[in-house]
Amino acid sequence: VKDKELIRGSWESLGKNKVPHGVIMFSRLFELDPALLSLFHYSTNCDSKQDCLSSPEFLDHVTKVMLVLDAAVNHLDDLHSLEDFLLNLGRKHQAVGVSTQSFTVVGESLLYMLQCSLGQAYTAPLRQAWLNMYSIVVGVMSRGWAK
Ligand code: HEM
Numbered sequence: 299v300k301d302k303e304l305i306r307g308s309w310e311s312l313g314k315n316k317v318p319h320g321v322i323m324f325s326r327l328f329e330l331d332p333a334l335l336s337l338f339h340y341s342t343n344c345d346s347k348q349d350c351l352s353s354p355e356f357l358d359h360v361t362k363v364m365l366v367l368d369a370a371v372n373h374l375d376d377l378h379s380l381e382d383f384l385l386n387l388g389r390k391h392q393a394v395g396v397s398t399q400s401f402t403v404v405g406e407s408l409l410y411m412l413q414c415s416l417g418q419a420y421t422a423p424l425r426q427a428w429l430n431m432y433s434i435v436v437g438v439m440s441r442g443w444a445k
Contacts, residue, residue: 301427302374308424309371312415316368320360323404323411325351330403337395367408370435377434384435388442398440405432 312319328335328347335347338356350356366387373380391401412428413420 300423301430304424304427305371305374305431308412308416308419308428309368311419316364317357317361319411319415320364321351321357322414323363323407324356324360326407326410327404330406331400334396334400334403363404366435370431374431377431380435381438384438385442385445388439389445391439392443398436398443401436401439405429405436408432 325347328351332347335350338350338359366384369380369383370377388398409425409428412425416424
């Protein structure tokens with residue numbers, strides 16, 4: 299129960315517009331694994347990582363990712379209600395060439411973003427709470443991926 303409060307409170311404190319936080323997250327992701335940049339087919343139009351990070355299609359994906367996280371935060375009491383959606387989402391990522399291992403790196407990037415954005419409020423219990431929620435989300439996506 300404490301986990302849920304930590305997650306909801308911190309997510310809310312990021313503010314209404316989550317896209318800039320998502321950009322921090324994906325900048326970190328591409329730092330940890332630059333090869334992932336090429337999975338965004340439109341990245342071929344990008345001369346640099348910076349170009350890509352500001353391309354509309356890329357920001358569109360960032361927005362989608364943040365909406366999925368938002369849905370998870372809003373369904374902490376019944377995450378299983380997102381099961382079909384997440385299974386399908388995992389399948390779609392299999393189709394576009396994203397490995398399930400990369401989902402783990404996204405998790406690290408999520409924690410990095412939270413650390414940057416929350417400052418002092420980023421504590422060990424908060425980190426663990428987010429890790430637990432993200433593991434559930436990615437666990438279902440990975441099951442869908444493998445189907
Ligand atoms: C779609 C890449 C992680 C949510 C896509 C697409 C690509 C992609 C290439 C299709 C084109 C597009 O919609 O932009 C990646 C890569 C990831 C990643 C490289 C990192 C390893 C995630 C994560 C989430 C997510 C962690 C959510 C938690 C979505 C959604 C769509 C999407 C909602 C749209 C699916 C649809 O069309 O129904 N992703 N993705 N992605 N991704 Fe990701």
